[in-house]
């Protein structure tokens with residue numbers, strides 16, 4: 001893979017979306033989530049979170065691990081686009097390059113804000129594994145091809161539900 005691969009993957013017009021989240025203080029954080037479990041449908045996400053108040057949690061070994069804020073740091077998350085590209089290439093990357101499932105918890109004591117910016121490919125970019133890296137025996141294609149614009153619209157039409165979006169588009173899953 002050459003060094004411009006990731007840039008080229010974004011096609012003619014790389015896009016950036018932004019979501020600003022405000023989570024009011026909540027008396028029952030055990031019952032109320034700030035944002036439901038999901039993975040981002042971007043290629044990468046840059047997240048600025050409050051320096052003091054934790055809320056972001058990532059899925060790990062069936063549990064939820066809080067991401068402790070590091071002052072002045074930006075959290076970089078891998079999104080679904082990278083997962084889909086890497087899966088077909090080399091199965092040893094399966095664990096490393098998954099778009100991470102995450103959620104935000106609420107907090108009794110204080111409100112929290114976060115700002116997520118999503119780097120996204122052009123709508124016309126076809127998401128499919130890189131051909132030279134696919135091998136029917138050892139590195140089979142794991143995802144169906146889909147145009148990014150269609151994938152994005154599909155994910156936006158669904159409620160956030162963990163890794164349901166990437167799961168559904170796996171080769172062999174129900175909509176084949």
Ligand SMILES: O=C(O)CCC(=O)C(=O)O
Pocket residue numbers: 019021035040047049055056057102103104113114116
């Ligand atoms: O508030 C957070 O830390 C997470 C926000 C998030 O995951 C999102 O906006 O996609």
Ligand SMILES: [Fe+2]
Pocket residue numbers: 038039040102116
């Ligand atoms: Fe997210």
